[in-house]
Amino acid sequence: MSKLSVSLLLSLLLLTLFANGQEIETAIRGHIADLASPVLHGRGYVKDGKEDAAKYMLKRFQDIGLQSVTNDKVYAQAYTFPVNTFPGKMKLTINDDSLKPGVDFLIDASSASYFAKDLPVTTVNLKKIKDTASWRALVAKLDTSHAYCFRHLDDFLENTGIRKDKFVYELPMGCFIIPEDGKLTWTISRDSIPATVFHVKDVPKKLKAVSVNVSSVFVPASRNANIIGQVPGALKDSFIVFTAHYDHLGMMGDKVYFPGASDNASGCAMLLSLAAYYVAHPGRYSMLFIAFSGEEAGLMGSEFYTWKPLVPLANMKFLTNIDIMGDATNGITVVNATKYPSEFDELQQINEKNKYVPEIRSRGPAANSDHYYFTEAGVHSFFIYSNGGNGYYHDIFDVSKEVTLRHIGGVQKLLIDFVKEMK
Ligand SMILES: [Zn+2]
Structure with a gap:
């Protein structure tokens, strides 16, 4: 091959890689903007925010081509919990x-x-x-x-x-x-x-x-739904699981809403991006994707799932929960790193080789997101969040234009490689 064609090929390859990275980031940014927009009212308990957010996730799951885990094409798992709301003045x-x-x-x-x-x-x-x-x-x-x-x-x-x-x-x-x-x-x-x-x-x-x-309204049985879909692999009964909560705080009164762009529109966007990847690249394990509700009300959706699992917990090979993925300027933190040292070591090695994110911090078990009840039930699991951003958390300033998405492509590659290495 001539020198020219080699360099042409190289630049074409680089262009495709770049286009891929760009494409992923554009898609992720689009989902974050949608989920954090005023139309979804903070994905909470006022003006049908959580219902419309559930519909959004369900539609994306179907459009991407995820399959239902039951035989009846139902992707939603409904349940209730009490909640205090502020729909009025x-x-x-x-x-x-x-x-x-x-x-x-x-x-x-x-x-x-x-x-x-x-x-x-x-x-x-x-x-x-x-x-x-x-x-x-x-x-x-x-x-x-x-x-x-x-x-x-x-x-x-x-x-x-x-x-x-x-x-x-x-x-x-x-x-x-x-x-x-x-x-x-x-x-x-x-x-x-x-x-x-x-x-x-x-x-x-x-x-x-x-x-x-x-004016506040106490709702004794607020209806919520977990949205669940899969990509079947060669092993039909062995699942690698990704989870992210789509609910946020909703509205405080009838005018002010909490966008929750970083928490956790960013994690949902990553979940959707991974789902699209695995529909195109099915593998040995079946891949399960769960968008949880009720996280901000005390991990209600994931607690319910572990109580009434649609895919049995014993069939879950490994679970990774993604919550707050907006800015990995300072890398990521892995909760349960000390509990599952060999898996954490694997993650570290992949990153040392490929330099996907600047740093991977280790943390012990914590009841701070939807992995918790799975860990308690014996499912091997990580909770991964990004380290960066401007500190807007659970306030009205957590808007999509503040989310930098720094190293988002790297985090995704890290997760994909991590799954690939699973024995
Ligand atoms: Zn969260």
């Missing part, structure tokens, strides 16, 4: 300043509805309360004639040993303000409490009056 005014939901304040996720105009505010210095008995005596005196601003909550929690997430459960009906200096991070609650609690940034020193208009 979300108004908080302090000293005539109307605060921006999601920017200036968050409502505590288990809060009740409340409506009040120009409530006088009483400030309570919690630092002075040293034990639970005096705390309970104080709580007994609180009523709805005032709003209460609790200062120095952290000192109080340290003094009394009361857990931060349990603290609000002790409060009676009424309006409560907790000043926050740090980042505002929202959650989902499966409980409802009598009180209405706000976490507020930059609370003014002098508090004159507070007006509140919020």
Whole structure:
């Protein structure tokens, strides 16, 4: 072959490789933009966000060519759990300043509805309360004639040993303000409490009056669905599993939504990209893809699956859960690395050879995503998340244009090689 044709061939090869990488990234970016768009309302419990997100994942699974694991072409596994939601008004005014939901304040996720105009505010210095008995005596005196601003909550929690997430459960009906200096991070609650609690940034020193208009609806049996599909391999009853949760926090009131681009539109996009790869490249093992719901409400979807598995847990050779895949500038972290050292070693070796990501960090077991109940049930599993990004997490700033997708192609190649090496 002439020198010219060799270099032509090389550049053609490079072009295809580049085009492939670009294509993967473009497809992933497209899925993230779709899933994090206002149309899906934060993939939660208001305005059919979770239902529409489920439909999106189901449609993609079918379009890609994934097959159902049952014989009846059903890809969805439905189940229910209770959840507290905020489908209506979300108004908080302090000293005539109307605060921006999601920017200036968050409502505590288990809060009740409340409506009040120009409530006088009483400030309570919690630092002075040293034990639970005096705390309970104080709580007994609180009523709805005032709003209460609790200062120095952290000192109080340290003094009394009361857990931060349990603290609000002790409060009676009424309006409560907790000043926050740090980042505002929202959650989902499966409980409802009598009180209405706000976490507020930059609370003014002098508090004159507070007006509140919020409405919450407690849904005792919110319907959710896990979306499940497979690529059959030569071994019909032995599965390599990839999972990612598609739900997020939804809406806080009828205007503000939490896009969840990094958490976990990015993981779902990776899941879809891997699914497309395996439809084109079926192998020895069957490949199972599960898009979980209810993760943000406490791993509800994956817990349900391990209770009622469509593919038996004993048939799962290895499971990799992907959650937060938006930016691997500083590489990735592997939860359960210390529990499955030989698999982790394999991953490290692949990466040392190919330099797919800058670093692979090792971490022990943790109950922080959907791999957890599988690990508990004896399924060998990793949870992989990326290290990078701007720190937008569980807030309204986790939008798709902030997701860099740095090293996303590398992460995908790493996962594909990892599966290839499985004996
Ligand atoms: Zn997540």
